[in-house]
Amino acid sequence: MAAASTIGRFVGLSWNIATVCRRLSAMFDNTTFQALVEAGNLTGEVVAINRFIVEVKGLEGVRIGAQVLFDDGQRGMVREAYGDRVILYNIDSELLMLGALAVVEHDMLEVPVGPELVGRVITPMGLPLDNLGPITTAQHSGIFNLAPGIMDRKMLDEQLASGVTAVDSFFPIVLGQRIAILGDSKSGKSTFLSQLTANQQGTDRIVVYVLVGKRKVDIERLLRDLRESGAMEHTIVVLANIFDSLTQSYLAPYAACAMAEYLWYGGQDVIIIYDDLSGHAEAYRQLSLLQEVDPGRDSYPGDIFYTHSSLLERAGKLLTNGKTLTSLPVVLTPNDDITAYLSTNIMSITDGQIIFDLGYFRKGIRPAVNAGLSVSRVGGQAQTKRQKQLSTALFKALARYHQADEFSHFSSQLSKETKVDLTRGKHLYAALQQPPEQLFSLLEQQLMLETIMLPEDDRSIDIAKLKEAVKGKVLPGEESYTPTEEELLEQFGAHVVSEQPAPAVEEPPVTPDKKPAKAPKKEKR
Numbered sequence: 001m002a003a004a005s006t007i008g009r010f011v012g013l014s015w016n017i018a019t020v021c022r023r024l025s026a027m028f029d030n031t032t033f034q035a036l037v038e039a040g041n042l043t044g045e046v047v048a049i050n051r052f053i054v055e056v057k058g059l060e061g062v063r064i065g066a067q068v069l070f071d072d073g074q075r076g077m078v079r080e081a082y083g084d085r086v087i088l089y090n091i092d093s094e095l096l097m098l099g100a101l102a103v104v105e106h107d108m109l110e111v112p113v114g115p116e117l118v119g120r121v122i123t124p125m126g127l128p129l130d131n132l133g134p135i136t137t138a139q140h141s142g143i144f145n146l147a148p149g150i151m152d153r154k155m156l157d158e159q160l161a162s163g164v165t166a167v168d169s170f171f172p173i174v175l176g177q178r179i180a181i182l183g184d185s186k187s188g189k190s191t192f193l194s195q196l197t198a199n200q201q202g203t204d205r206i207v208v209y210v211l212v213g214k215r216k217v218d219i220e221r222l223l224r225d226l227r228e229s230g231a232m233e234h235t236i237v238v239l240a241n242i243f244d245s246l247t248q249s250y251l252a253p254y255a256a257c258a259m260a261e262y263l264w265y266g267g268q269d270v271i272i273i274y275d276d277l278s279g280h281a282e283a284y285r286q287l288s289l290l291q292e293v294d295p296g297r298d299s300y301p302g303d304i305f306y307t308h309s310s311l312l313e314r315a316g317k318l319l320t321n322g323k324t325l326t327s328l329p330v331v332l333t334p335n336d337d338i339t340a341y342l343s344t345n346i347m348s349i350t351d352g353q354i355i356f357d358l359g360y361f362r363k364g365i366r367p368a369v370n371a372g373l374s375v376s377r378v379g380g381q382a383q384t385k386r387q388k389q390l391s392t393a394l395f396k397a398l399a400r401y402h403q404a405d406e407f408s409h410f411s412s413q414l415s416k417e418t419k420v421d422l423t424r425g426k427h428l429y430a431a432l433q434q435p436p437e438q439l440f441s442l443l444e445q446q447l448m449l450e451t452i453m454l455p456e457d458d459r460s461i462d463i464a465k466l467k468e469a470v471k472g473k474v475l476p477g478e479e480s481y482t483p484t485e486e487e488l489l490e491q492f493g494a495h496v497v498s499e500q501p502a503p504a505v506e507e508p509p510v511t512p513d514k515k516p517a518k519a520p521k522k523e524k525r
């Protein structure tokens with residue numbers, strides 16, 4: 001009741017049917033509005049306005065979430081109803097006249113859906129933003145659809161290749177999964193997501209990229225990247241600018257999800273990227289504060305968890321057609337603090353998270369994936385036995401590298417094992433370095449990493465040449481091609497440069513299970 005009483009403070013006009021008729025005849029050229037009134041739909045009059053929050057009198061019995069058309073052509077969505085006093089969000093702007101007329105258009109807010117949207121940049125309401133002409137779709141869909149039930153879902157089992165080795169080989173994303181992408185500003189989240197989008201070329205997958213609360217320069221860079229890589233051909237970009245309409249920023253993820261669901265139920269694998277849900281949560285917080293909803297933790301409204309869980313649970317794999325909707329929500333973690341309210345909420349909803357660390361990024365590790373904190377809880381389901389073995393070996397190799405690296409700080413003479421661990425770790429980190437324009441298929445990644453893991457000594461491998469050598473070696477359709485170790489050495493052995501072996505020294509070997517021996521104490525002078 002808080003919102004109704006607050007808005008009640010604003011000057012209100014009394015509504016009656018005569019007002020509607022008088023205005024209809026006197027000032028009206030809105031034929032859609034007229035047709036809806038003549039069809040007998042519920043009508044009302046705006047009695048109070050507080051920026052995007054509008055109070056309308058006369059819509060008694062209207063459904064929550066219904067779409068309302070105002071007489072100046074703007075649209076609203078019913079948020080709350082108290083008898084004949086209804087609170088709406090104005091979708092288009094905060095400029096609306098007191099006394100404006102409103103008519104119910106649909107029982108649920110609808111957006112255009114269909115394949116016609118692919119390749120376009122649109123508003124959450126489906127209007128074009130790319131100067132490529134109007135979009136005509138045959139279908140519309142409600143935006144707050146229910147997620148498929150447990151009996152309508154299938155187990156996830158197919159890997160979604162992003163083309164980025166640090167993610168695919170360590171934290172595989174599975175089609176139909178929900179995996180959060182967390183990181184501080186400018187830690188490389190959007191770059192990774194545009195790589196993932198570009199890597200879907202040659203598949204029949206569609207990517208729906210939702211941009212909420214992004215800066216203009218970032219939007220332009222992302223759109224340029226998508227166009228240059230050709231990824232725009234299989235992508236729908238849904239763009240909500242927080243400065244245009246707070247309501248559209250709040251509605252954008254739901255509207256985009258409805259567009260993705262239509263294609264998904266129609267028989268296509270779809271990937272939806274919410275970049276980012278922090279901006280979405282801020283927009284929702286502002287709307288709720290305007291509505292005078294009691295603020296909860298971090299001033300977010302009490303239903304912020306539901307707001308995101310109801311959105312993300314709409315992903316999955318359908319039993320009927322075996323197709324998937326993969327959700328990738330992005331969350332901003334200022335100062336790399338992943339324990340904030342919003343990020344912990346979203347991590348608890350999703351089936352894993354990939355964390356981009358600004359500290360790593362500044363050290364030059366790019367992509368700056370934090371291997372210690374990232375996890376893909378269903379990743380193993382999509383991996384072959386060989387991939388699983390490789391990823392276990394990789395994690396062990398990195399752990400040994402870090403241990404050996406620490407040890408090497410206080411010992412000038414290193415054992416053979418320590419040197420092997422150090423060299424292998426350096427090779428792995430060099431292989432994981434990947435500029436935005438470089439993408440590797442899963443098998444290319446596997447060949448590269450297996451080759452690095454092969455040598456039992458500390459000879460150095462030219463990683464740049466190895467990357468060149470594996471590129472294109474595994475052609476699409478050769479999924480069954482599994483070279484033996486000898487073949488790998490034969491293929492890439494030319495790039496393995498032997499170094500003079502260092503003289504062996506007496507030193508206890510470092511194993512992942514055993515702690516390294518303590519460093520000798522410094523002599524006191």
Ligand SMILES: Nc1ncnc2c1ncn2[C@@H]1O[C@H](COP(=O)(O)OP(=O)(O)OP(=O)(O)O)[C@@H](O)[C@H]1O
Pocket residue numbers: 183184185186187188189190191192218332366367368434435436
């Ligand atoms: N793997 C990479 N190699 C080299 N440069 C990279 C890499 N990943 C990202 N960058 C660069 O880092 C900068 C920031 O990246 P990006 O915009 O993706 O960060 P972000 O985390 O999405 O930022 P924001 O949260 O502000 O949107 C960009 O200039 C991008 O080119």
